[in-house]
Amino acid sequence: MMPDRRVGHLLGVLLLLHFFLGLILPYVLLDAALVPPSFLESAAAHAAGVRGAVGLFILAAVLVLGIAIAAWPLLRADVERLAMALLALAIANVSLQLVESGALLTMLSLSQDFAIANGGDISRLQAAGAVASAARKWAHYTQLLTVVSWLFLLYVTLWRTALVPRLLAAAGMVTTALQIVGVPVRGLLGYPPIMEMAMPLAPVHVMLAAWLIVKGVRVAPDVPRPLARPVALGHG
Numbered sequence: 001m002m003p004d005r006r007v008g009h010l011l012g013v014l015l016l017l018h019f020f021l022g023l024i025l026p027y028v029l030l031d032a033a034l035v036p037p038s039f040l041e042s043a044a045a046h047a048a049g050v051r052g053a054v055g056l057f058i059l060a061a062v063l064v065l066g067i068a069i070a071a072w073p074l075l076r077a078d079v080e081r082l083a084m085a086l087l088a089l090a091i092a093n094v095s096l097q098l099v100e101s102g103a104l105l106t107m108l109s110l111s112q113d114f115a116i117a118n119g120g121d122i123s124r125l126q127a128a129g130a131v132a133s134a135a136r137k138w139a140h141y142t143q144l145l146t147v148v149s150w151l152f153l154l155y156v157t158l159w160r161t162a163l164v165p166r167l168l169a170a171a172g173m174v175t176t177a178l179q180i181v182g183v184p185v186r187g188l189l190g191y192p193p194i195m196e197m198a199m200p201l202a203p204v205h206v207m208l209a210a211w212l213i214v215k216g217v218r219v220a221p222d223v224p225r226p227l228a229r230p231v232a233l234g235h236g
Helices: 004-023 025-033 043-115 120-161 166-188 201-215
Strands: none
Touching: 004 025, 004 043, 004 201, 025 043, 043 120, 120 166, 120 201, 166 201
């Protein structure tokens, strides 16, 4: 079994990869493809970017699952229920990310059809595009709520176990809560997201990953067990 400190270093690397490959780069790739007011006119010209973003989203979901699995040996002894909840949310996130990815690829296919359409096909594709766009939006907010709830639970677990400085874990709990309320919850309720509420999470998350990479996790020293007292067999 890998030593606890090396597990901490591994978690830091995986968290950093997830941050850049799952929470930043795919959205940069999608910005050019999903240009308002309609993706139908723009997505086909950026097909490689859309497919790249889908691949990164799926990779990020796998990384989240990998983090939950890697953290299991560190957490199960002290907070087994939280560790199981982390694993369950990670599995749910993979499923929801696949749903969103399918919706994105459907939107790309409609855009490619729209690029060569004429006459009555255009109005038909516009109607189908509106449905596909709505399906992706709700899948996206649901998946985002799941993955950021996973992050919140991760910070709660780190705070409970004191594997990292509790101030850092507390900052993560606050910033993930802000992100949840400001983006996916508002989106699911039909309100525009407040992206400024999501931004404070980024530096805290990078700090956590850097701490784990450099310092690893805090491991309590082994406490030697007292020697058993000899059992008296009686007096002669």
